[in-house]
Amino acid sequence: MPTSARWLLMVLPFALWGTAMTAMAPLIPTGGPWLVASLRLLPAGIAVLLWVRISGRSLRIDARDLGWFGLFTLVDACLFQAVLVRGLEQTGAGLGSVLIDSQPLMVALLARALFAESINPVGWLGLGLGLAGVLCLGVPADLLRHWWLLAERPAMQDLLQAGEAWMLLAALAMAFGTVLIRFASRHSDPVVTTGWHMLLGSLPLLLLSCLDRGLAPPAWSGFDWTRMAFASLLGSALAYGLFFWFASRRDLTGFSSLGFLTPVFALATGGWFLGERLAPLQWFGVFLVLLSVLCVSQRRRLWEPAESQAA
Template sequence: MNFQSESKLPWKAVLLIAPFFFWGTAMVAMKGVIPDTTPLFMAGVRLLPAGVLVLVGAAIAGRPQPQGWAAWLWIMLFALVDGTLFQGFLAEGLVRTGAGLGSVMIDSQPLAVAILSAWLFGEVIGIWGWLGLGFGVLGISLIGLPDEWVLNFLSSSTTSVNGSWQQLLEHGEWLMLLAALSMAVGTVLIRFVCRYADAVVATGWHMILGGLPLFALSGVWETNQWTHIDFAGWMALSYSTILGSAIAYGLFFYFASLGNLTSLSSLTFLTPIFALFFGNIFLNEVLSGVQSFGVGLTLVSIYLINQRDAIALKLKSFTTPQPQNLSTPEFDLNISEEENLLLLEPSESSLATIPVQVKESEPEKSNS
């Protein structure tokens, strides 16, 4: 895993999208494994082995290990928030929540990232950025929520809608909201971590340190963690660990340490799109009309967020009046062509006399 400077990365666009592709496809791979294992064990498997792989790749690339107490304290905080809390809340929430609603809630974290980035780092969101974030949340809601929920929301009264959401929050949805907030805080924390440690190495260590408590809690509270997992299940876990965690998190936090957090985090909206697409291929899941509209809104939101500065600049150039050249007469459509041509001819009053002083040169001396 040879990471170079951001300006020299080959296939940069592909690498930017890769984490969200792997996260979306990992969700599809994990759907068949969840009934055969336990949530905390599954979360630990996704973190600790992946962290080892990231550190091996970083060592091959010659990246430096963390030095000093400040570096390790930031990494441990990073591991607690984005490792233990995020993966723990996510795994427990998936058990208690439908996959669609869980995906919507976890993929809404770009809103929290945008707010934190604007507050801590002064990132300018702008009206087009906020509009794009709104479209993104609406789009993933249409993708992940059942169609009848969306239609009932549009047709039901306020009282029944509030009652249905209160029932939802009595289950595992609040865990998914905590998972989304944990991921958002972890995305912001990488900026502080990178002041003291290498981004890729810190990512590897935070996955190892964050995975250890998950295995410990699994040993205390859970039983039969791997008894019912078959060969296909272990392959799905391997895909989720290697591609969905090691490579995906390594790339994501590397880019998060360098670029605009709001723009990068907005690409999270692609995760449910990839999950839907490959769910249709491998699990025969059919995309409804409401979901198709949600996909369109999501793609529009990503464009608005990532092009918000360019859009604002173009609109400003259209609305700003251009200075007129007062020295050039304009054509008058109410008069003849000959009279218009006369307007372009210089008049005596428009001619200015510029005095020029000519210095007489001395006559050249003869060589004779």
């Protein structure tokens, strides 16, 4: 596969996630968080498994992977989607999105501890730049000024509300899910593992929805159902299929650092479809995010020549 095509496919999941969260959020008040979470996973899981079947591949998960698969399904499907929709229900796209986009740093720490992946000073610099860029993109300028000027204690106490706490937990669940796919697909096809984990993980969420709001379908318009279909088929089936396929094969730290691009794509689509414009601080955040992705993805190439020259 050409390098440019591979990079396009690697970036595509984060572009789809940046728009899928925007599509999901307005559906939660009328459909309920559990229904939205289950509908994001159930059709996506069916679509992925149908594609696997049509392509002539086996739908079987190796018995040696079943234990890790169960844990992967519980953490990445049930827990992640549940806390994500609860976070979207209680917070906006500002600080909440910043917290969930902190997961590349969590993945880097887990990959370092579990797989001994190298994170040299250039990589750590890139991760720091990515977090700084996401802060500039998602946190209101007034709040950043409060932080810089050491705001009064009551203002600081209000920073982490319930919604932001849910989003932080979602980031943690996503980070663990990114690592668990390596264990859950040691002897199995990672795309098959992804499809089954979405299908089976949606069932407890669907049960919670039935217990919470009954069996009546939500009063959604045709456009609302289109938004839900986009979030499920593109924002889950295609995005998660590509994401976990690459996560099972690529350098976890470098690949997950592309997650810093998610708010960039969210803001870009907001500009195209909603006429939103970026503030100067947000443009600076875009620059930091792009620089961070360059540093993390090229950290070995940028650092090793310096080491050889020093020797």
